[in-house]
Amino acid sequence: MAKSSAKKAGGKPLPDFTRQEEFEAYETMLLIRRFEEKAGQLYGMGYIGGFCHLYIGQEAVVTGMKMAMSEGDQMITSYRDHGHMLACEMDPKGVMAELTGRSGGYSAGKGGSMHMFSAEKNFYGGHGIVGAQVPIGAGLAFANKYRENGAVSATFFGDGAANQGQVYESFNMAALWKLPVIFVIENNRYAMGTAAKRSTAKSTELFNRGSVYGIAGMQVNGMDVRAVRQAGEKAYAHCRSGKGPMILEMMTYRYRGHSMSDPAKYRSKEEVKRMRQEHDPIEMVKARMIERGFADEAALKEIDAKIRKIVSAASDFSQTDPEPDASSLWTDILVEA
Numbered sequence: 228m229a230k231s232s233a234k235k236a237g238g239k240p241l242p243d244f245t246r247q248e249e250f251e252a253y254e255t256m257l258l259i260r261r262f263e264e265k266a267g268q269l270y271g272m273g274y275i276g277g278f279c280h281l282y283i284g285q286e287a288v289v290t291g292m293k294m295a296m297s298e299g300d301q302m303i304t305s306y307r308d309h310g311h312m313l314a315c316e317m318d319p320k321g322v323m324a325e326l327t328g329r330s331g332g333y334s335a336g337k338g339g340s341m342h343m344f345s346a347e348k349n350f351y352g353g354h355g356i357v358g359a360q361v362p363i364g365a366g367l368a369f370a371n372k373y374r375e376n377g378a379v380s381a382t383f384f385g386d387g388a389a390n391q392g393q394v395y396e397s398f399n400m401a402a403l404w405k406l407p408v409i410f411v412i413e414n415n416r417y418a419m420g421t422a423a424k425r426s427t428a429k430s431t432e433l434f435n436r437g438s439v440y441g442i443a444g445m446q447v448n449g450m451d452v453r454a455v456r457q458a459g460e461k462a463y464a465h466c467r468s469g470k471g472p473m474i475l476e477m478m479t480y481r482y483r484g485h486s487m488s489d490p491a492k493y494r495s496k497e498e499v500k501r502m503r504q505e506h507d508p509i510e511m512v513k514a515r516m517i518e519r520g521f522a523d524e525a526a527l528k529e530i531d532a533k534i535r536k537i538v539s540a541a542s543d544f545s546q547t548d549p550e551p552d553a554s555s556l557w558t559d560i561l562v563e564a
Contacts, residue, residue: 241453246521252294252452253512254530256286259310260509261531261538262319266309266326270487274546275326278355279340282310284482287508288413289314291455292381295463299376303351303364304383306341307413307481311383315348319541329548336551337559358384358391361410365397368408368472379407379466387418389433390426398472402440405471409462410437412474413449415481420493434476442472449477450506480506 244252263281270279282289285307293302293314304311312322317333325332325343333343341355351367354360364382371378388394389412401408412433416423423431434444443465448454455477462473480502484491491499516522522530 241451241457243519244453244515246519248294249512249516249519249521252287252290252456253509253516253527254534255290255293255314256452256509256512257531258319258534258537259286259290259313261534262313262323262541263309265538265542266323267483267487269323269327269542269545275340276328277339277341278306279326279487280307280485281481281483281487282307284502284507285413285415285449285479286310287452287455288411288449288477288479289383290508291452292409292411292459294452294456295459296381297379297463299349299378300463301349301351301364301367301371301378301380302383303360303367303380304353305357305360305385305388306353306355307385308341308343308353312343312345312348312350312353315345315350317345317348317350319537320544323541323545324548327545327548328550329545330551330555331544331548335555335559337555358388358393360384361388361391361394361397364410365401365406365408365472368401368406368466369404371407372404377467379409379463381409381411383411383413385418386412386414386416386423386433387421387426389414389436390418395436398437398440398442401472402437402442405469407466408472409459409466410442410472410474412476413479414476415479417481417485417493419485420489420491422493432476434474437472437474442474443470444474444476446476446478449479450508451511452508 263283267281269275289311302311302315321333325334326340328336330336342353344350344352361382361384364380367380414433418426434446437444445458447458458475462475465473482499
């Protein structure tokens, strides 16, 4: 068996964020939180159809990874994707309009919650099939290596998708060809409604799943944006140095159900309450900012008010922008080569 450098992260103190970094992390995570709360409201009101998977509670993962990225790096993820889009600085109006099926959405209203992308922002989806984005993410890394452009593909998937066969095919090829790809496992502890311990043999630790291929791995506190950024920096440096792929298992938690149709009866209200009170990623940043004198309650309320206005404008746009014309059913189907 090939040697692996998979390990648990922890024990070492995390480097402090600068004032600017704390504000950047706080505003990005708060935008994701407020956007997702509004999306949940619009779904309940019938403006959003189909499926809708919210990212509430997991904001630190994509925020920290984005803070570690460099120009040209790509991101690809699953159907729980709105937070990734916002972290990539995609326009909230375009994202929300896609959720409501309007022509101003990022997929012209034809993709919905799970299927939108932005080549301009190097965001490659939004994929509804469990685990389907993982080989595509490896493909992006293959293209980067072929072009020798120095870019790295950050490929996100969940703990449930970690048991999919195509994931291990991707691990094998990425290791074989030393592809610059970071496999980010967002372990929110429940694959739909199934706890990891009920669906995983022997060990619930996922960061060492690539050990048989010699892929380095690390388990990270995905509720602390500083830990995520630190691990992300190590992973990007690892990939850019030509050492091949790396696996980051982000231990995180979603406060809502798997999707809006999930009542989440498989876990207790006390469990969710405890995670919110003791490990909320946004509240941790907020507490640090106040403690270090970077901001007071009044300043943070101003930030919240500003973000609520952005989300409100996105909501208004998503309800007033016209729906796609019926003729658009015949467009974007084929690409003539």
